[in-house]
Amino acid sequence: MRKIKSKWLRWSLWGIAGLTLAFLLFYWSIYFGLWGHIPGREELGEIVQTEASEVYGQDDELIGKYYLYDRQSIPFDDIPENLINALIATEDFRFYDHSGIDFRSFFRVFFKSILLRDDSSGGGSTITQQLAKNLYKRKNYGRLGIAVNKIREMIIARRIEKVYDKDEILTLYLNTVPFSDNTYGIESASYKFFGKRARLLTIDEAATLVGMLKANYYYNPRLFPDKSQIRRNTVLHQMVKYEYLDKDVYDSLKSVSTELKYTAYTHDEGIAPYFREQVKKEVEAWCKANPDAEGNTYDIYRDGLRIYTTMDTGMQAYAEAAMQEHLSALQEQFEKSYGQRAPWNTDSKVAGEAVKKSPQYLSLQQKGWDEKKIMDSLSKPRKIELFDWKENTISDGSTIDSIKHYLKFLNTGMISVDPHTGAIRTWIGGINYKYFKYDHVRQSKRQVGSTFKPIVYTAALEKGLPPCAYFSPKKVVYEEYDGWSPSNANDKEEEEHVSYSIKYALSRSINTVAVKVLDYAGIPNAIAMAKKMGIVSPLPEVPSLALGTAGISVEEMAGAYTSYVNKGKPVKPYFITRIEDNDGNVLVEFEPENTAKPAFSEHTRQVMLEIMKATVNEGTASRLRYSYKLQNAIAGKTGTTQSNKDGWFVGITPNLVTVTWVGSDDHRIGFRSTSMGQGANSALPVFARFLRKMNQDSTYTRYTAASFPPTYATVMEELNCDNIREDTFLEKIFGNSDVVRKKEIREEKKEKKKKKEGFFKRLFKRKKKDKE
Template structure:
């Protein structure tokens, strides 16, 4: 017996020494982490001044959140704004002893050690407290090989202890909810609430709160957008936990458990959500403004991390209606367009496709890398699975880069802007058919020939110069110096027919527009255009037919003068920028031309002439096809070879400009019937107006009426819509010269006029 005791002593000593050595190693290991040998541990000063990147938010005129600019989608929310059932759901599910520990729950850790490690019971939970999770959310985890889990857990425990020393329990909950990652790359409860339920966190109901808390266990696995059934089951587990720990009564639990999972999912990425083209333009402008500003630390503001607030003029509801109208129209127009081209479509001609392919950026890049033509074509024709845009639903298909280029060549595109004429405030902005696949903005970036939408400027200059609106002009073609012979579209006109300016404008007669320009003088027309806010135009007579190039936004600002007593405006869409604390960094005001571009009389004459365009001219389908009874003036436009279709709609309180066409200037519409502005662009405006007519909220626009023209203006426009040359006029009069209103006095006067006016 004594021999055994003697033999055991060395073993006990060895065991004790080993244990002490192990404790020493563990202690040194812990101290090495504490002292930062495995990575910096934030000190109290840093933890007291936590900085997290916050997304910049963009708001409509009504305060609706329409988009964000971010690297991490995060917005802060105050603890006081969090509903109690959200807090209860988190504590019941993630850390029921949250108020009883100081960052580390020893009882939970002991439970995990015994049940999970010794008894292999995975249902015991993870032992991680809300404060430990906050530490992980704030500083992430690094890779230390096999020691990663140990090192990271110890680092988080040190940080958690320091957080508990600095912050109250309520402040820790607030920090947690503002940093925790949710599904779909969303950070913080405010961003998650707005993304999945389109509501601020303060208004989350019980079921919504439980759904979001439930995703924290595994944000992808329980993503309510991707796996709604799985997410609903997890939500009910959260509700069960709330009942278990007394946060819910059995009755409330039973009621909440039966509720369906109802999402109102919102996308705020660059390509998704409402008004992506508008938000893209706003971002450019805001970044330019931020380049001129410095924060309190003397550093430039960052649109992606500083949590700014950008307020705009956009009307959220009108924007939704405009996007719907564009989608309805363009999806149908695309079908007619492809059907009209048939097998002769440019994108089906291999020679043309190869030419476009060789002009592409990807081809040039490969060529610059030294690849031969055959090698480049081989690379561009290798097929792989890719998603292609289609109006009937995007498709995953096996296609090459060359196939993709050919596919996208066929699509028509559109740009539509609606603004308030008195201020230039932009109410809706649709820059294309799909921002993800067509990012070129056809409102602000695209500059195309404006076609017949320039003709009202010519007639405005004429009326302003004193030319009687009832002056008659012959429709006959004339060849001008240089061999230029403007022609009319459509059926051939009777060369002996004469029209007053109202009829000529409403029916968009090219030959008369040019004659009016020569009558009033090219320089007068150019000056009139400049006063109306048009950019500098080329001094060529062909501008009468709209050969000048402009963006839809520029055209809208100029046309606003007709509804704003002669004063042009610049499109205006950002009202102010604030920092995350609510301090105003910049404010902006409308830019309205001080000088009226024309008189009140001219204004009334032109409105009446453009109302005639809608009532019985080229835009008459607004009345007979779409049944619109609103007070509308307007002008259609179609450019040479049917490359561009335009429509400008004017109401007393809204000016709308729409362009439709292809991105490749070489591809036009196959015929005037389908490509004319009345068919390609006008329907988008018509559908928008119909939708607005159905919504009483827009009565301020839809029910507005132009002021009645003065008796003087009514007399000025009191003329026959057409007049054909009689026998003597056909015999002696050159039909390409204007006929005055005074000439309508009977045969004797007409004969007398023939010999007294040099054939005019």
């Protein structure tokens, strides 16, 4: 019997020794890197994490990010104590007592999870081990995977503890750990779920975020609020258990829901997406031209740059809301005006050409496909999501259906600029960045219509035109320009034997007078004035320039109009103030590029501003007063182009210049009527709604309560003349002195007679042909 016992004891000891030796060999094989690289102390001491670059508004509010991984690192001092307490109480309550490995938890996990395959035993990883797992991702080692990865993480954790102190480990962990919705690090998670910096988190918010760490999908408060609340309460209970939280506080919080302020900082969504895209382009260009001290190019997606801009986020939110309110209503009217015969609803030439110009068609054409094969491919139905102002729809449709659908939408561009510095406060490049990537503030150049007229009048005043000059509204023919003869939107604006003051003519946007004023100024002088005012787009040397036939961007127009409230000096709009690295070191600062020399005199500036005040008070923009009841100090100018293709409005207040354009992306599609398409109806309401929202917010009193400086008494006296003046007896006989061309249009009756004769002649020919 003794022999048997001795034999079993001997075999047991040999077995234990064998297992111990096997475990040691297994451990040392991992330690020496046979299962994969194990970082040394030097490597661990130089941990560099990929960080998102951040974009801030003028009030230092985060408005966007550029990233591969949505992570923002913060120092230990910015991590609130209640967050650390929640983390330790839930994930590793012996954190301050071990050196990277909690052996009690380890052996529990080893025997239950690894040997007995019991998942209920928990993870057993310390915060340091979890950090090791986050920094050096697990690999698949088959059946030994759990053992290899756990031991590997233990080795790395011990080395981390020798390189960093406990506070540094907590900082690294909280800057690395993944949260819900593909978010990394506590700062990014705090911004995404609660719209605030981590240091401002409340106890229940901190507990909610810590609760995600157990299973960041299952406990996502956006998707599963009830599950998240249960897990949050578990975290709070753990804080009570380990004396980090009073039970009374726990009792007061456990039944209260934690309110989210969810913000997705994605490329397509969030505030000011068109603006953020322009910022990205500018910063990337700067990074390429300005490498760091070691010659490395900054990476906007990895290096955690901090980009500070001039944008006012509150003002931008009001602008976006104003645009959405107006454009959604205008779109409905626009579609109704076309009815069933709209170009996007039929096999029209416009729709057909739009398909053939689409990226999808051109891509297949480059592959050598013939037209039939391309059209067959583009006609195949599939599930597509279509944008709509009321609600996006997902339905069966083809690529051609999608192209026609988006053909119908009106689009917009809007910008607000501080006229004294050029700082851009708002930027709307289109109605929805996800579906319409083209930016109508900077990329698009559309005919500007009557918004160019003030530049013409400014040039004429600088040449010596008296502020109280009169011009006849009668049409004239410009023989040297192929008999071109501009007309007005309303025949009543071409009264016989009267003349209009330039104040009246510009405030009512009389086309015939604008062309005569251009003739007085001289086309070269008007072009030179436009360039002095910051217009860089090419301008045609033709008399129709007075009517805004030139294509100019919204951004350029805003810069030009700033001169009317900035002592005659135009400013160049800008939007980046400085760029910092991820440590807060300033890499570059940007200053306004403003000219010191005025484009025109103070006298001219005041005359023009008074005329544009009249545009708002009694002219084409007067609905700001009678319809929107705005009492602010406002000057402005409406603009409408030929066939109602483009609607413009420029709103000028003492400290803000806003330019708005509305139209179709396809130049062939315009509004069906002038009443709908004119700038006063299509573009002005966006500005009106925007300003009305600002009026209701005391934050913007600087803008809304500001007054224009007093106008010189001499200027007011010069403008103190009748709007309409009857021609004198001699002018009635010999013609008004403002007639700048010899040949006038004959009576309207004669023209109408010719048109009628032409109609009846064609009709007679048609009938004669039918008889034959």
